[in-house]
Amino acid sequence: MIEVRNLGKRYGGRTVVDDLSFTVRPGRVTGFLGPNGAGKSTTLRMILGLDRPTRGRALIDGRPYQELARPLCHAGALLDASALHGGRRAGDHLRWLARSNGIARRRVGEVLELVGLADVASRRTRGFSLGMTQRLGIAAALLGDPPVLMLDEPVNGLDPEGIRWLRNLLRDLAAEGRTVLVSSHLMTETARTADQLVVIGRGRLLADVPVAEFAATGTGGEGEAAALEDAFLRLTDASLEYRGEREGQR
Numbered sequence: 567m568i569e570v571r572n573l574g575k576r577y578g579g580r581t582v583v584d585d586l587s588f589t590v591r592p593g594r595v596t597g598f599l600g601p602n603g604a605g606k607s608t609t610l611r612m613i614l615g616l617d618r619p620t621r622g623r624a625l626i627d628g629r630p631y632q633e634l635a636r637p638l639c640h641a642g643a644l645l646d647a648s649a650l651h652g653g654r655r656a657g658d659h660l661r662w663l664a665r666s667n668g669i670a671r672r673r674v675g676e677v678l679e680l681v682g683l684a685d686v687a688s689r690r691t692r693g694f695s696l697g698m699t700q701r702l703g704i705a706a707a708l709l710g711d712p713p714v715l716m717l718d719e720p721v722n723g724l725d726p727e728g729i730r731w732l733r734n735l736l737r738d739l740a741a742e743g744r745t746v747l748v749s750s751h752l753m754t755e756t757a758r759t760a761d762q763l764v765v766i767g768r769g770r771l772l773a774d775v776p777v778a779e780f781a782a783t784g785t786g787g788e789g790e791a792a793a794l795e796d797a798f799l800r801l802t803d804a805s806l807e808y809r810g811e812r813e814g815q816r
């Protein structure tokens with residue numbers, strides 16, 4: 567379980583996360599949505615102890631991330647998949663992570679199989695496509711077989727087959743009883759994967775609802791996808807940071 571309690575973050579004089587509270591429960595996929603700049607990555611970084619909150623706190627199974635004894639075995643995360651040493655081979659990258667976290671070496675082979683990269687384990691990551699890099703990041707997140715998973719925009723760079731694969735993987739992981747939090751700004755794709763939606767705008771909580779309830783608040787006339795998009799745009803309209811000249815007039 568992930569608990570975010572009255573979390574706040576200011577950069578300079580600007581509040582980017584504002585008194586945010588929500589709980590991410592095990593056994594289901596929770597989508598973490600918001601327009602560009604809403605504060606999703608900042609929130610995830612605070613949960614992972616990479617950014618210090620200005621106020622409030624975030625707990626993973628009752629403890630701050632920094633206090634977890636073997637963090638990768640408790641909470642796996644994908645933040646910026648491209649943050650890799652390009653000269654290192656994919657398998658070596660995971661073996662190094664495993665060794666530094668006391669994880670058995672055989673687990674590296676298992677996660678490479680799981681993400682479909684077993685055949686390219688000996689290739690240097692600088693030659694990887696965006697989709698392969700994302701898969702390697704997901705492999706790293708799964709290395710410690712953690713009960714809690716946090717993925718920031720994992721769909722980025724994946725082709726349709728990859729998106730379907732990831733959707734099934736996340737659902738399976740949740741069905742095993744894990745806590746799965748996935749950020750995105752893609753409403754329709756998230757709704758196909760997630761059971762629960764946490765929506766933020768300008769760092770504030772806008773909604774924390776089951777997907778089915780969220781769709782019901784939209785009025786799009788062309789089926790569920792349109793209703794979801796409509797509900798998302800209405801909810802986040804007042805918190806958009808960037809808006810083109812003609813947007814909002816349709």
Ligand SMILES: Nc1ncnc2c1ncn2[C@@H]1O[C@H](COP(=O)(O)OP(=O)(O)OP(=O)(O)O)[C@@H](O)[C@H]1O
Nearest residue numbers: 577578582600601602603604605606607608609751
């Ligand atoms: N290190 C930083 N210093 C100053 N401002 C920052 C820093 N990191 C993030 N911000 C600002 O905080 C706000 C929230 O950014 P964040 O990346 O958390 O949003 P996001 O919801 O993940 O957006 P996106 O969907 O575009 O990735 C943005 O306005 C961003 O410019």
